[in-house]
Amino acid sequence: MSLDNIVSKIEGILRSKTKQGFVGIWEDEHKMIAAAHEARKAGCTKFDAITPFPMHAVDEAIGLKRSYIPWVTFIFGTAGCLFGIWFTWWTSAVDWPIIIGGKPMMSFPAFIPVIFECTILLAALSSVGALLFICGLPKVDPPVIDPDLTSHKFAIFVPEDDTFYDTQKLEKIFKDHGATDTRKTEF
């Protein structure tokens, strides 16, 4: 693979993949949640809310399950623990065994702190890695519908390939629930 190919591949990964769709914007988060429930009742499944801070009501309104990242943490934490046990054993008892202070080659109790730190380190870094991977981060050009969506406004975005996508009906749902703005957009 040539250098140009690699560069364009990295660029491809860092560019956001956007979709056309329909958005409603609110200034009151409670009305947005009500509209999200309504949209879900109408048949939307792939739609998403955009909020400046985490809201638990959003998970219920758009039908999100509990995140599965704890499994990643558990698996990598276990792997870190096993690695720590193997590494302290292999270096101290196999590769170059040296008697220190008359202690056994495999001094398990003395290795516990190092094994513990390996467990924590791998568990923490893998959780963050999983978060970035699942959320598709980092990206250099995230689409911005409204700059206030990271400050004090709330939005619902329905992509055009959603199971229910009827802009007129969606507009009515959004407007009925007090949306301040509705429009077709890219996100």
Place this chain on the structure above:
Amino acid sequence: MIKRAPLVWGKKTYKDITDDISSLVENVPGLPYFVTLLTAKGVLIFYLCVLAAIVVTGMGLMGVNSPVGWGTDIVTFVFWIGIGHAGTLISAILFLFRQKWRMSIARSAEAMTVFAVMTAGLFPILHTGRPWLAYWLLPYPNQRGPLWVNFRSPLIWDVFAVSTYATVSIVFWYIGLVPDLATIRDRAKNPLRKKIYGILSLGWRGTGRNWNHYEMVYMLLAGLSTPLVLSVHSIVSFDFAVAQLPGWHTTIFPPYFVAGAIFSGFGMVVTLMVIIREVVPKYKHYVTLNHMENMNKIIMSTGLMVGYAYGSEFFIAWYSGAPYEQYAFVNRAFGPYWWAYWTMVTCNVFIPQLFWFKKFRRSIPAMFIISIFVNIGMWFERYVITVTSLHRDFLPANWGMFDMTFFDFGALFGSFGMFFTLFLLYIRTLPSISMAEVKPVLYVNREEGDKINVFG
């Protein structure tokens, strides 16, 4: 009904919070900021000169010698690592306990952790005397056998503990920053600022699906940091406790060190918050007197734990019947280093008792002075543990004293320059209060809220 005081004062809306906190990053700060920064930078430059002199000339410039082979470097290392622990306590442990008041101080406390650990990390490397060989501490395949590090040694546990702690703290802090960096990116008018914060925010979009995973990871990191922070200072205490020396060889050390670390760290958080509240008055709406009072309560209770540990050490020395152990403690309190011991006891046990009174808990000048005493006392605690135990061991022929040189004082004083420079730069360039965490804990009834806080 018990009324809850609001966590943020001044009838703030979501937009007010964004404007207030972003403006610290977007506007050029006033004169007090630059005066403070330049002072800190001056001390930092002095620090670099001291370090350069020590590295170029050698460890002979510092006071360590036989029999006191662990001096200012180790004392100050433990001091700074301890400072860092309160940051993790606030950001992780209080998060797990659902203490909502933590939200507005968590970011700065976590930043304090990162900078304190950075400051601390230099000292053991300096202490080795050959800092250019510091990589020998890591177990890497080498051409000397490969000769691996000794995993039975507490000093190697320390390398693993501190480096893991630094890594996880930085990651935890950064993940918390991402949504706020996105806020600043979206507000930016200046294209360069937009670009820089755009890169730093990793392209965060704030969708429900992303928040769902984000919150889970934040909780996982808090859950992982909690045992981590307890392990770090336990392992630091093993550096002493695993040795056979009277005064070091005690089982109480891990909890005693952890309590002391939290105690000193909260002292530093209070010191920093008082300064920031004066330099940046907007902070007073977010870090309220209630926050300060809560922290002072923690200082007082951890101070009592530390006092209990001091007493318990003496009791065990007496109860054990071991003459060397008994001598080590009598010598500590009434030997040639009595002044260090009683400075420690006064600063750590007696002075924080003033926080039993609400008046002192809620008085800014009082808490500032007490928090400085706590910092002084906790440095002396490590000095007492390290130096008084080493200076008189089993053979009176080997006894000696530890004299700090100009370079010892220089390294100790200069490290504050490094810490404060980093902290002041952080205040200027990153959102120093977590917007995405403060917004969800706003008081619902804002009009009522301000009436309650009058009575606190």
